[in-house]
């Protein structure tokens with residue numbers, strides 16, 4: 001017999017938590033898991049191995065932490081679930097933008113099999129281009145929570161991750177991984193997000209140059 005379901009007898013859906021850095025995505029994911037723990041719902045937390053910041057610890061910036069199961073190949077999630085006698089009702093995945101693209105299929109299959117999947121990740125990279133995995137999940141998900149931080153320049157909702165290299169806004173062409181440079185990240189609104197060397201088409205360049213803003 002199916003276990004008691006705290007989700008109104010609905011089974012299997014996908015919920016995405018996305019946004020820029022410093023928006024509290026991991027914190028929101030941990031909050032959801034904690035809430036389930038109080039209701040005795042079995043939940044497993046995963047993260048792709050590529051993010052080495054806290055090793056297998058998911059740490060929100062307010063100091064909460066939880067141990068995650070790391071995976072290289074998303075199909076490893078099937079192995080973990082198959083071996084778990086508790087049949088977890090919920091699978092949570094943090095930093096999902098860094099997972100292998102096979103994660104899309106895995107998330108779809110889990111939801112089809114009645115599992116509730118919480119996925120958290122960056123929506124866009126420092127160029128403000130979408131991470132393909134996050135944008136695919138945004139299309140597939142039943143529920144999306146888009147979080148924002150606060151623009152460090154004006155206090156408006158900060159939706160863009162700003163990369164700073166050696167004290168200057170990063171170039172569009174700067175490599176993702178840098179060795180020997182001092183880099184940092186902050187959050188800006190669209191208006192204050194700076195990215196140098198971004199190429200637009202001639203028509204867009206002309207419009208940018210000539211259109212008078214109010």
Ligand SMILES: [Zn+2]
Pocket residue numbers: 151152153154155156188189190191192
């Ligand atoms: Zn701003």
